[in-house]
Amino acid sequence: MLTAYTADQIRTAEQALMARLPEGTLMQRAAAGLAARCAGLLGRVYGSRVVLLAGSGDNGGDALYAGVRLARRGARVEAVLAGSRVHEAGLAALKLAGGRIAGPEAVDRADLVVDGLVGIGASGALREPYATLAGRVNRGPGLVVAVDVPSGVDASTGRVAGAAVRAHLTVTMGACKTGLLVDPGAGHTGRLELVDIGLGAFLPDPDVAALTGGDVTDLLPMPDAESDKYRRGVVGIAAGSQEYTGAAVLAVGGALRAGAGMVRYVGTAEPVAQVRAHWPEAVITQLDRPSLDGVGRVQAWVLGPGLGTGDFAHELAGKVLASDVPVLVDADALTLVSRDAALLRRSAPVLITPHAGELARLTRVPRERVEAGRLEHARRAAAELGVTVLLKGATTLVAEEERPVRVNRTGSSWLATAGTGDVLAGVAGVLLAQGLSCYDAGSCAAYLHGLAGGLAADGAPLVTADVAAAIPAAIRSLS
Numbered sequence: 001m002l003t004a005y006t007a008d009q010i011r012t013a014e015q016a017l018m019a020r021l022p023e024g025t026l027m028q029r030a031a032a033g034l035a036a037r038c039a040g041l042l043g044r045v046y047g048s049r050v051v052l053l054a055g056s057g058d059n060g061g062d063a064l065y066a067g068v069r070l071a072r073r074g075a076r077v078e079a080v081l082a083g084s085r086v087h088e089a090g091l092a093a094l095k096l097a098g099g100r101i102a103g104p105e106a107v108d109r110a111d112l113v114v115d116g117l118v119g120i121g122a123s124g125a126l127r128e129p130y131a132t133l134a135g136r137v138n139r140g141p142g143l144v145v146a147v148d149v150p151s152g153v154d155a156s157t158g159r160v161a162g163a164a165v166r167a168h169l170t171v172t173m174g175a176c177k178t179g180l181l182v183d184p185g186a187g188h189t190g191r192l193e194l195v196d197i198g199l200g201a202f203l204p205d206p207d208v209a210a211l212t213g214g215d216v217t218d219l220l221p222m223p224d225a226e227s228d229k230y231r232r233g234v235v236g237i238a239a240g241s242q243e244y245t246g247a248a249v250l251a252v253g254g255a256l257r258a259g260a261g262m263v264r265y266v267g268t269a270e271p272v273a274q275v276r277a278h279w280p281e282a283v284i285t286q287l288d289r290p291s292l293d294g295v296g297r298v299q300a301w302v303l304g305p306g307l308g309t310g311d312f313a314h315e316l317a318g319k320v321l322a323s324d325v326p327v328l329v330d331a332d333a334l335t336l337v338s339r340d341a342a343l344l345r346r347s348a349p350v351l352i353t354p355h356a357g358e359l360a361r362l363t364r365v366p367r368e369r370v371e372a373g374r375l376e377h378a379r380r381a382a383a384e385l386g387v388t389v390l391l392k393g394a395t396t397l398v399a400e401e402e403r404p405v406r407v408n409r410t411g412s413s414w415l416a417t418a419g420t421g422d423v424l425a426g427v428a429g430v431l432l433a434q435g436l437s438c439y440d441a442g443s444c445a446a447y448l449h450g451l452a453g454g455l456a457a458d459g460a461p462l463v464t465a466d467v468a469a470a471i472p473a474a475i476r477s478l479s
């Protein structure tokens with residue numbers, strides 16, 4: 001599990017650790033780790049041009065001391081002093097090691113830029129001249145290494161309120177920061193490396209966490225000699241309509257590929273014909289009225305992909321949500337519950353799987369505000385609606401009250417294509433039917449779906465059916 005923390009949590013832990021150590025120890029540990037990562041990125045340190053952007057706080061101090069180590073190994077190190085103050089001891093050490101002070105134009109000729117403008121001490125959008133410098137770095141030719149956090153990214157939330165450095169590599173000190181895992185901050189972070197400065201024992205419960213492949217392996221229910229189709233999970237899927245048949249095919253496909261013991265599909269004539277043609281394995285009930293009579297037992301429902309939003313869909317959604325098993329509410333069903341909040345009043349668990357626009361509609365907040373503050377809005381929706389929220393995006397979030405938000409780090413930008421959400425719903429639905437909580441089912445499904453997307457795309461466009469087809473390969477690759 002990769003765990004991450006807010007700036008306040010990190011600061012408290014650092015103070016506790018710092019009180020036990022001689023002054024300056026932590027900064028030297030940070031600088032040593034940072035310099036080693038910079039050297040690794042450069043390949044050849046001797047003769048390389050390294051530009052340090054030094055802000056007025058300790059983030060600048062880290063950069064200056066890393067510069068000292070690189071200068072000692074023969075790099076030509078220049079420091080751009082961006083703040084009204086500078087870490088004096090760090091600057092003196094740099095000068096002693098042969099480093100020089102330079103103007104902002106040094107950025108334009110750098111092999112490597114070390115962004116030490118601001119770290120966890122930042123507040124609000126970058127002020128000048130930092131904002132202009134950040135833009136210059138992003139346009140410049142050099143590799144960019146962010147110290148602790150890319151400057152301009154809020155370490156605690158991932159918000160980006162103005163200009164922000166886009167790093168190739170972020171070297172973060174002591175523990176990962178929430179803002180490095182959550183968009184839009186995550187998109188500025190590049191590769192992420194952690195320098196151990198001895199903070200571990202002082203850290204509280206994490207703010208957010210990302211599953212690793214090992215975590216997913218531990219959580220996924222695997223079949224054994226005792227397994228039969230009921231133990232492997234029977235998932236009901238209420239999806240598709242005369243207009244949208246593909247969503248039903250994809251959701252059923254996602255569920256079958258994720259290892260459902262049985263998929264019971266319910267829908268009207270058109271989608272039924274399509275599902276039957278694609279998936280002879282599915283057990284199908286054709287509906288001519290919105291009723292679940294005679295459908296048989298399921299352990300969880302997936303409700304909504306392509307379902308439509310008319311009276312028939314509304315009534316069917318009411319029947320599904322009146323059941324006593326977990327329900328995953330997706331797509332058109334999110335529109336239905338945003339119109340009729342009473343649908344969500346039930347005692348069995350609910351996992352909703354909106355993208356930012358759907359969450360905006362559900363919580364009556366402008367979409368731009370959800371996009372800018374994904375973590376906050378996912379958390380708030382979970383608390384206000386009393387459900388588990390899987391907020392889709394480049395980094396998908398799974399929020400549930402009183403738990404660290406799970407951030408998904410697998411995926412591929414090729415996954416941003418129509419229908420991939422239907423597959424995700426099918427996968428998560430099976431995991432719910434197999435007995436995982438909404439929190440675990442949502443985060444494991446997001447992980448597998450992202451992994452499958454990466455395998456299916458392999459650097460080129462994909463069609464959604466490929467993602468479902470790659471789910472078994474994704475599960476196989478975990479072990």
Ligand SMILES: NC(=O)C1=CN([C@@H]2O[C@H](COP(=O)(O)OP(=O)(O)OC[C@H]3O[C@@H](n4cnc5c(N)ncnc54)[C@H](O)[C@@H]3O)[C@@H](O)[C@H]2O)[C@@H](O)CC1
Pocket residue numbers: 014015018026027030055056057058059060062083117118119120121122123124125126127128130147148149173197
């Ligand atoms: N405290 C510790 O024990 C350690 C701290 N370390 C480093 O120290 C950093 C934190 O240092 P500081 O607390 O000094 O804070 P920072 O260096 O992150 O930033 C504070 C400075 O930035 C200015 N500033 C804040 N917001 C700004 C904005 N929006 N635009 C422009 N300037 C702004 C402030 O006026 C202040 O001078 C960490 O991110 C990490 O890099 C590491 O050396 C590890 C140990």
Ligand SMILES: [K+]
Pocket residue numbers: 059115116117118119146147148149150151
């Ligand atoms: K920084």
